[in-house]
Amino acid sequence: MKNYFIEGAVSPQKIADSIAKHQSKHAIGAHAIFLGQVRADTIDGNTVEAIEYSAYEEMANKAIDDIKEAAFKKFNLTCAHIYHSLGKVSVGEICLFVFVSSAHRKESFKASEFIVEEIKKLAPIFGKEIFENQNHQWKVNKFD
Amino acid sequence: MFEEKTGVASETWQVNRNEISVAGFEKLLSEKYPFFEQFSYQIAVNQQINTDKTQLLSENDEIAILPPFAGG
Numbered sequence: 716m717k718n719y720f721i722e723g724a725v726s727p728q729k730i731a732d733s734i735a736k737h738q739s740k741h742a743i744g745a746h747a748i749f750l751g752q753v754r755a756d757t758i759d760g761n762t763v764e765a766i767e768y769s770a771y772e773e774m775a776n777k778a779i780d781d782i783k784e785a786a787f788k789k790f791n792l793t794c795a796h797i798y799h800s801l802g803k804v805s806v807g808e809i810c811l812f813v814f815v816s817s818a819h820r821k822e823s824f825k826a827s828e829f830i831v832e833e834i835k836k837l838a839p840i841f842g843k844e845i846f847e848n849q850n851h852q853w854k855v856n857k858f859d
Numbered sequence: 860m861f862e863e864k865t866g867v868a869s870e871t872w873q874v875n876r877n878e879i880s881v882a883g884f885e886k887l888l889s890e891k892y893p894f895f896e897q898f899s900y901q902i903a904v905n906q907q908i909n910t911d912k913t914q915l916l917s918e919n920d921e922i923a924i925l926p927p928f929a930g931g
Contacts, residue, residue: 751931771923774906775930799930811931831931839903839923840930841860853860854929
């Protein structure tokens with residue numbers, strides 16, 4: 716089973732390296748890249764300074780794998796790569812990296828949105844929002 | 860999140876009944892840990908989200924109590 720999790724934030728270098736790796740794939744005409752970044756939400760006067768991610772890992776990897784398979788079936792993709800952080804990710808750092816490629820742009824646009832929405836809905840990943848005063852609360856994904 | 864409140868990441872339960880459904884399990888869960896009644900959670904049985912509370916559990920089933928998701 717593929718492991719979609721990495722320890723800590725996704726670095727900009729990793730994203731650049733991924734782009735570089737695809738330069739040899741000449742059937743690709745479009746990439747769509749989604750990056751989830753930790754945002755400094757303010758809740759009741761407290762500001763988030765980091766999110767600590769954990770997951771029910773075996774099930775989460777299977778869920779992400781199923782989502783990737785579904786994306787390949789629904790959209791004519793050449794490639795899809797997904798990485799999610801575990802552990803502490805500070806405000807401004809990247810916690811989710813979704814990178815899809817296709818011959819033409821339409822599939823990439825749609826597939827990236829599909830994958831991100833499905834992950835937020837179906838992957839058992841949990842986020843502890845750590846505030847500047849070191850209190851914490853648990854994040855809940857919103858869909859609207 | 861629930862690990863913080865119960866103090867454990869996992870437990871093994873021995874249930875002395877001929878059969879128990881997910882609903883039955885939830886009742887035992889809130890008897891042992893009453894706070895669960897105030898929280899939103901989903902149940903996964905062997906890593907599949909459970910929607911039918913009448914589903915019967917089998918020996919060695921892995922039951923996960925999952926807080927709301929926050930991935931991405």
